[in-house]
Amino acid sequence: MNRQDMMDHARQVMTDNDRGTYTVPTHGLYPFQWNWDSALSALGFSQYDEPRAWTEIDTLMAHQWDDGMVPHIIFHQPDDGYFPGPDVWGTGRDVPTTGITQPPVAGFAVCRIHDRAKDKALASEKARALLPKIHAWHQWFYRSRDPQSTGLVALLHPWESGRDNSVDWDAAFERVPTEGVGTFTRRDTTHANPAHRPTDDQYRRYIWLVQKFRSLNWDNSKLHDASPFQMVDPGFNAILIRSCHKVADLAGRLGMVEIAAQSRAMADKGVAAMETLWDEKLGQYLCLDRTTGDVVDSPSIGGILGVFAPIPKERAAAISRRIETLAESCEYLIPSHDPAAPEFEGLRYWRGPVWLIVNYMISDGLEQAGETRMVDRIMGDCLRLIETSGFAEYHDPITAEPCGGAHFTWTAAMVIEILE
Template sequence: MNTHIDQAKRILAVNDRGGYTVPTDRLYPFQWNWDSAFVAMGFALYDIDRAYRELERLVEGQWVDGMIPHIVFHAPSETYFPGPNVWRTEQTIPTSGITQPPVFAIALRKLHEAAGKGAEERILPLYEAALKWHRWWYSARDPDGTGLVALLHPWESGSDNSPAWDIALARVPTDTDTPVVRKDTGHVDADMRPRDEDYRRFIHLVDTYAACGWEPARQWEKASFKVAEVQTSAILLKAGEDLEHLALLFGRTEDAIEIAAFNNRTRKAIMAQWRPELARFVSRDLISGEDVEAATQAGFIPLLSLDLDKQVADALVFEMKAWSKDLKVAFPTTKPGIASWEPKRYWRGPAWAIINWLLIDGLNRNGHADVAEELRRSTIAAIETEGFAEYFDPVTGEGCGGLGFSWTAAAYLWLERGALPA
């Protein structure tokens, strides 16, 4: 018996707070949006009821307009900043005011497939919630109908302090009405976390949107940070494919037609962000109109939801191999050796099991099963050597950030099975 599987399940049990899972104790004491979607897929392998419960608890925080926020504050905690009093969202259940990558519908399809027949009664409310959120993305974050959805805060990407935001974030003022009382650096070495100056900018944006009453059109107008992002758009497209599949399964023909139109628009828009000279996809800064050329993992995530021409897929894979050369753990979230590369600092270099999971799915989809298998083995070896860390230093292999991490445990459970779904 694989003792690491037992450990992974034990971590999910330890981080259970009554139907929802915290990412790790103390550092992240609430329910996080995309964390929970990955965790639900982990649970689906051995406890389908608990998998559904994870998503049901997340949906408790859904806003009337359809947004599923990035944090749901089910129970108070003093170990995290910014808490509900900073967000000021005035929801029935306190939540943050921004969102996170829409992995939810991807998880929903996996749950439905794991549950088998007769699960419709439980899945339909979740399907409705996913569809509402999907529509929110296109109305609130792509009001001009470009097909690419925009982020109004770096935290919405899930890659909070990625070099991808350096130029756009530098335009955001550092002044804030909210005292910045960091809690994260009390739990984790400050050298692994975002810098104080960035934190003030993050909170400046929160203050700005709270002053807009969190109304999407006013936020869009006032935003000093606005990036049409390829990683989020690619995840949204995969979620859209899975939603369309479920809609057809449930006989929701009109929904399926609506979702297919969104998917087509986004598919074309992401393809237009391919830059052969960089051998990756790029995001677009909507305030400057410039490409975001920062070399990060986001440029490879479109593998997940596009059926690429062989030439494009091969170019992406060739570039991925160049980034991974001589590293102990792939895949780095920033290109090694460039000025912004910091192998231990949060999203500025480290390898993350969930990013690898998305890339593995994308590599398999695009005919690179051998590279996918290499990345799978690298990820499993890192976890089995260092434990279920939040992320890994790609150079030394050291586990960094929070320990006993839920989504790393969930990723391990999937990756260890060997046969990842396409």
């Protein structure tokens, strides 16, 4: 596939998954709007259709809750091809949504799309309207997910991380019960190979948490303390910190002084707190289980994604070396779990496969830190994967086997970003 063919193919994927005012991640497996998928997909749209990129984020933010939370799925149209649907979540909204959130990459996306926009007037109008909403979401995070004001937020559900079945959650997930979860029928395994997906046992625990939060009426002033799963993920926090950092900068330039000052303070505090997650031995960050206070000794990509935040230069340099080490045990960077670790599974979702969106954010973080040595290799591996195996949801880091859903929106968006 030459460059132009790859670009044409990527745009075709975006077009096919476009539902007018939002995109679905892929037809069939994911028939609704997902939060961080939309933000990252907007980056792809913005390379050739800026109004469409803004619409994607406008639609996402139009479903923000009154307390500031931006939900992880918006169920625009009924579709029984996905489980769990709106009836399981029971959030009681006119356009149904889930009651949890996802990585807040929208702030970063808005700022990047604004800064490179050709239509400056539209970009300025959109950014002025969107920044207060995004800022309210960021404030919601620190209020609702960091009640002790540590500077780091906790996830209450693996689906919030976006890395649903990561090895990082295994020990903590043992403590999430399954009693009271009735029988249900998974739909994901009818669209995708079950060997690429989470297990039934994990699904029962996912649903137990949903039922628990629903029993609390999705009241975010109660959810954090009531959850048996409270996980501080460096990758997730890095995305939040980077978005706050970018919003601080852009809001400052747009004269939105209060948003700028508050965002700067949140980002600075977050960067300082990230130090508590650093693991010198591994040369990357690690998760912290807030319910036990234990560090989670799991060599996953979450701790490498920490470089997306504006972290100290020596930390970024160590992460670059860490990626170099990973390159010795795989063919395509960056595996979502260390192939040398016993839990590694090359085909199973977030337990080994490569995800282009994560590669993109890590490369961007390395560039921001001036640690560019591995960037070309990572970006080149992304394109080799697509060339070999198509626009899959994720790929095996050793064989390039395409996994999960095919014809995937954010994979296509990342290819457009890399090729432009």
